[in-house]
Amino acid sequence: MSELKRILQQITALSDVPDPVVLKRLINELRVSDREPALANQNIQSLIDILRQHPEYADGLASFVLKLIIEYRQIALYTDTGIMSDQGFFNSLRRLIGHRFLPLLPQEDSVVELVGYLFNKRSDERWLANIERDKWDALVELLKVNEQHLDLVATAKNNILNAIIILSYRISGIGLHPDLMESYPQILNYSASFVAQNQEAVLFVNQYRQAHELDTLTDITPEKAVDPAPLLVMLEQCEGIVATVRKRIYKTGISIRLTNMMLRLDQSLQRMRILTELVTDDHQKRDHAVIELVQTLITTANRRYSIGYLIDNNTKLLSRKVTENASRVGEHYISTDKAGYQKMFKKASIGGFVIAFMATIKILAYQLALAPMGRAFVNSMIYGLGFVFIHVIRGTVATKQPAMTAAAIASTISDGSGKKSRQLTKLSELVVDILRTQFIAIMGNVMLAIPVALIISFAWLQYTGAPMIDTTKAEHLLHDLDPFRSLALPHAAIAGVYLFLSGLIAGYYDNLAVYNHVGARIQRHRLLRYVLPKSWLQRLGGFVEANLGAIMGNFLFGVFLGSTATIGFIFGLPIDIRHIAFASANLAHGLFNISADQISWSVILLSILGVALIGIVNLMVSFSLALFVALRSKEVRFFEWGRLTKLVFGHIISHPSDFFWPRDKPMKYARIDSQGHMIFDDTSAQKSGKPLPSNYVVRRLSDVRILPESKQAGAQNAQTSTDIYYANQPKGDHIQPHAPPKKVIDLDDGLVDEELNSVPYANDIQYGKTNNLSADSSAQNQRHRTDQNSADQSMSAPDSKPAGDAKTPLPKPKKPPKLPS
Incomplete structure (x- = not known):
């Protein structure tokens, strides 16, 4: 503790001329191994105790950090740090690889570089994450700035307010982007929300600067705090629109670009909310916002040159794309009740029947004299066309994990569940x-x-008088099933990877079919319209669009299975595939055709054990990968996997029968029905669960506050539903609380409304007092008050610029101290 005291004394003494080296000494003193969470909390508690005993140290540390940060460029910190970049993956990768050979020049005036210098250990992110939340709260609460340093607070707040304006314009740009509108044309009905949030942001920033007199670099406490509720209401409406668009993805499809755009929009809305809370008078929210922003900054600074972090972020983006789209028809592999259980058995029985013939054809094909590539082609066609045929006749192949399963898994850990x-x-x-x-x-x-394979071997012997395969081939088939003397299990793992990949491919083509409107485009094909009747063409278009994912997933899965052995032969690698359904058919052919002196109980039991283990490996590998993708898309952390594993194994011990037989009372899931189909409802917003009201964008009137029950407010009557309550409502029967605004413009009406044409759109979302005056007189009064306030301030501060101007330039910061290399 004595060393901490000495460092804090030095920081307090140097608070007027902050040096990053001194702050780095404090961090080095607090730093511990990421495997010592108790020691990390103990060190932070020691710092908290010293600051409580010596309030002057807390003020010195706060002013030191604030003065140091102000010397650096901050706006990019608030607007870019921790938000997904719109730069392409390969451009970013090329840039980081080039950094390995010829280092990039650091942005020496950026706060990110300062944080990267202070927290330069890879373990910093992990040991800081081990610190308990209450200790973070206590530490931030102690770091208060005295009144003599309010000019520092004013400068920092000016940067935050400028960042709010920048983010607001970016949100408007993304929300009104053509790609988003094409994905969800109905967004035009609510597009004014993205415009209105910008209006609210500008108004909030102007009013806040004027109330706190930030343009004079003072930060007074106004008699009446500027209420951020109208801005937060508009942010909530934008978030509701984004949630609605997400729910329509199964209808509209999604691209990587649109996925990136949606993620950036989500992150920008969240960041704007955090920045708004940073300048509010709610101390608890403000402290939490500080902690969240600091943790994001440390993480980004620590990984800004990491290729692994870039790959990690983009694979999360791909995972999100996979799990946010699901097959509308396709193949479904979840049943919760006895009816679905029996239906799955029937579908699997159809698949098993066909697979017996596919395995037989594959065995007979080995008698053809083919080159390696010819062998790969024949085997791929046997597998691929066979799997497609199984799907067309409504059968199923065991252990397949389609993308829908990942989407179903992700739905159980959605943000609002x-x-x-x-x-x-x-x-x-x-x-x-x-x-x-x-x-x-x-x-x-x-x-x-x-049994079907046995019947085929028996019928072949009876019809031709000779066994279908010789004893050598039969012995080879049984040897390939031996889990101990062959590579059956590693080959089963390879098949499990292919099963997982086929699910991703199915999801990709399902998304492609919907996103590119394949069904409707087939119906407009000139040749097909000439050849086929209209009803047949409609059925063909609907079938292709609904089943393209399943067809391509099955076909390419067959290509993977059929070509792996040939690829291994060409490159001299011991790779092949083993799938339980084909292994069981090969077991029947091998046992029937093997010579009597070679067959024994040990061979039979060992082969049966091999088939069972192949199935287990197929299932566990494919399912684990699908689960990994789903959890990764929801950013479930690694240590939570252990909790999930314990829950599953606990269920095995307590109710093992549930893994083999349906429960008496089936589980119900919010977004999955008993047949494993995803349940989508694109008519409701994510948070309220109610339809979006037609008057979703409301005018901001004075003295507004959010009702606690407004988030659950029903929208059953679209004409009486708003998200704000007018505190200073005029008395009288002609105006009721919760009344909708008189002038609400629906931007989806073709822009021919006489009222819209008569009033400039910039004045359409106009802000004025709640009274009985007309909209025009209210706007004139608003302009008059603004002019009067500007005149009053000009008289009190003749050299200052008009207060509340969002474009007021900030003083140019001094050149920051050069960081040690």
């Missing part, structure tokens, strides 16, 4: 239902593939 502990509990129950469904699918495949 409750606390993380409850979400993981629900997810563990979904895992049980998925594994049980996969079990019955495997049984359906195996229970049909084995």
